[in-house]
Amino acid sequence: MVKKFVFLSFLVLSFSSYLLASQPQLKITHGPYLQNVSANEVTIVWTTDKPCKSWVEFNEKEAGKHFYTTAPRRAYSSCDGLYCVDTLHRVTVTGLEKNKTYCYRVLSQEVEELLPYRPLMGSIVSTDVWKKPLSFTTLDDEADTISVVMINDIHGKNDVQRDLLSMVPQQAFDMALFCGDMCNYIDNQDDIFSGFLDTSVKLFASKKPFVYVRGNHETRGAYARSFSKYFAGPTGRFYYAFSYGPVRFIVLDSGEDKPDTDVEYSGLVDFDNYMLRQRDWLKRELESPEFRNASFRVVLSHIPFLESGWYGSERLSKQLLPLLEEARIDLMLSGHNHAFSFSEKGKNRSFPIVVNSNNSLLTLSGTKSSLKVQVKRIDGKVLLEKEFVK
Numbered sequence: 001m002v003k004k005f006v007f008l009s010f011l012v013l014s015f016s017s018y019l020l021a022s023q024p025q026l027k028i029t030h031g032p033y034l035q036n037v038s039a040n041e042v043t044i045v046w047t048t049d050k051p052c053k054s055w056v057e058f059n060e061k062e063a064g065k066h067f068y069t070t071a072p073r074r075a076y077s078s079c080d081g082l083y084c085v086d087t088l089h090r091v092t093v094t095g096l097e098k099n100k101t102y103c104y105r106v107l108s109q110e111v112e113e114l115l116p117y118r119p120l121m122g123s124i125v126s127t128d129v130w131k132k133p134l135s136f137t138t139l140d141d142e143a144d145t146i147s148v149v150m151i152n153d154i155h156g157k158n159d160v161q162r163d164l165l166s167m168v169p170q171q172a173f174d175m176a177l178f179c180g181d182m183c184n185y186i187d188n189q190d191d192i193f194s195g196f197l198d199t200s201v202k203l204f205a206s207k208k209p210f211v212y213v214r215g216n217h218e219t220r221g222a223y224a225r226s227f228s229k230y231f232a233g234p235t236g237r238f239y240y241a242f243s244y245g246p247v248r249f250i251v252l253d254s255g256e257d258k259p260d261t262d263v264e265y266s267g268l269v270d271f272d273n274y275m276l277r278q279r280d281w282l283k284r285e286l287e288s289p290e291f292r293n294a295s296f297r298v299v300l301s302h303i304p305f306l307e308s309g310w311y312g313s314e315r316l317s318k319q320l321l322p323l324l325e326e327a328r329i330d331l332m333l334s335g336h337n338h339a340f341s342f343s344e345k346g347k348n349r350s351f352p353i354v355v356n357s358n359n360s361l362l363t364l365s366g367t368k369s370s371l372k373v374q375v376k377r378i379d380g381k382v383l384l385e386k387e388f389v390k
């Protein structure tokens, strides 16, 4: 009798172990990647294959010390008193010190069933801290140097993105600018990650941030209305400004290229009104002390503020250009045309405009008194080298 009971118990235990082992493991499916790094905060984004509660553990990086030398601090994302439960996770870590490197890992715990009482929690997945923890470095808002790279109009070509970003060593830049049309259109989450984000994470984005400038192609597709959830600018919109060392960057959303009434949009776009709201915001930004006191003012816009005869460009010229013309802008960086061009200050506009191509890398580096821009084609040919001096 005892033997029979032991045998049955063994069978039950083996079957339970089999069931557990055959359960698909919780996975981090994309990321993590860094967004909106400033002197005292950063937002870290990743996805899982099941709904989870998520958090970040972080610690100051100190030479010779392990991640676990001191207990790591934690940051969660919550809304209205509830920890977020989702497959897309955005955790903002605040209270950081400027110009400091922190090690971090992201953790997600599956919420198996969100019951009204005692919700069922599952297993935990995390990034590794044993071999080499991930890290980020906060910005120094008083730094007098800057080093960024910019690409645009990749349209999902991962190999071109990789080759362009590999033209400079990773340690040579602190931040990447994606100046629009990195995707063809956005029908689902996978279009974002397979378009450019997984490649970005592989190359640099878990350790260095990128800034997203929305292109007209990212306004298209069934999932375009969810695109903003994957990025975290300081305003939660696609137009915003941020300071990085001696430069005040203004990121504009240049919208679509055809009139709102065009048959291609089926009456589902409202860029004329959107541009007016952006104009109100831009007016306020141009009066801010951050803008006025910056050594250099650089505008990022996917569609360049040049005459093209297209409705989108005309709308920018009418609604936003007059404000910029009066604001002593030092440089505008753009894409969209799939061809390089450089327009000197005073030729078309009161500020110089660099249009980067879809097969060239733009690097921007400088100090409080000098801003250097270089555009290098994928085959190594230098298309532009320019220095702006104060």
Ligand SMILES: [Fe+2]
Pocket (backbone or CB within 6 Å): 180, 181, 215, 216, 217, 302, 335, 336, 337
């Ligand atoms: Fe475009």
